[in-house]
Amino acid sequence: MVQITPVSVTDEKAGAPYEDRDEDYSDISDNESIISDDSDNYADETLAERIIALKEIVPPQYRPYFSSFATKSVGAVEWTLKAGWIVTTSALFFASPLAILLASNAGGSRQDLSTQAQESSEIIAPGAAL
Incomplete structure (x- = not known):
């Protein structure tokens, strides 16, 4: 059987919850940088x-929203x-x-097309001499 044990949210060192704990960082001077040591690890x-x-x-509870948005965006594209x-x-x-x-007919107007049709019909008319 499982037993549940209550846990307090107080700091063991300070004794009070969420107390200002500047003493934890007293060994770091203002000239030293915490990040400077980590920058070599990223090289x-x-x-x-x-x-x-x-x-x-992105927090884990919001990742599905971003994932579905990205999927829908890719689908839309x-x-x-x-x-x-x-x-x-x-x-x-x-x-x-x-x-x-339109390019082939652009050179002539409507009247020119009708006269061209009449001329072509006269040439092809039956009984015309070659």
Whole structure:
């Protein structure tokens, strides 16, 4: 059977909870730096390890939210790229022949086209001599 033991939140040295404990750091002078000793340990760390360690910044209870947000963002970007590809290729498929047709007809007006049609019909008319 499990027994539960109550634990107090008081500091064993100070005797009172959350008391100012500057005496714990009395051996460090103002000129010394706590971080200076640790900076040598990070020299052999790779960039990938540093990026992976960034997840420790986010508290564990919020990590699922960030993960789902990142997943949804990647999905939205993929969908946008696919939609852009479909729109672009469809526009090229339909617009290219239209642009070629308009470019070939851009030199003449509507009356010129009708006279060209009459001339071509006269040439191809039945009974015409070659």
